[in-house]
Amino acid sequence: MEVIGWAGTTLVIVAYCPQIHHLWAERCAWGISPLTWLIWLVASILLLTYSLLRSDTLFVIVQSINILAIVATILLVRRSNRICPYHLGVTRKNSGQ
Numbered sequence: 247m248e249v250i251g252w253a254g255t256t257l258v259i260v261a262y263c264p265q266i267h268h269l270w271a272e273r274c275a276w277g278i279s280p281l282t283w284l285i286w287l288v289a290s291i292l293l294l295t296y297s298l299l300r301s302d303t304l305f306v307i308v309q310s311i312n313i314l315a316i317v318a319t320i321l322l323v324r325r326s327n328r329i330c331p332y333h334l335g336v337t338r339k340n341s342g343q
């Protein structure tokens with residue numbers, strides 16, 4: 247049963263990689279809502295507190311990873327200062343240019 251939890255934890259880590267890589271490599275935060283990520287941060291802090299109170303090691307680890315990845319994302323969004331060529335194309339296509 248525990249393997250299901252660790253598989254889910256692995257997927258949580260993998261899921262953040264494309265977004266963080268794009269923010270890091272391209273300095274492009276196109277389409278990212280900072281408010282959404284702030285709400286996820288508050289939710290993860292609450293869930294980490296709950297997991298700690300219940301002494302649930304797996305969820306303490308998952309929420310700790312979530313908090314680290316969310317903070318990294320928010321910091322990288324604040325550092326972003328351009329729209330990458332791919333998203334610039336998407337923006338032009340949507341505006342009919």
Ligand SMILES: [Zn+2]
Pocket residue numbers: 268272274275276329330331332333
């Ligand atoms: Zn981009």
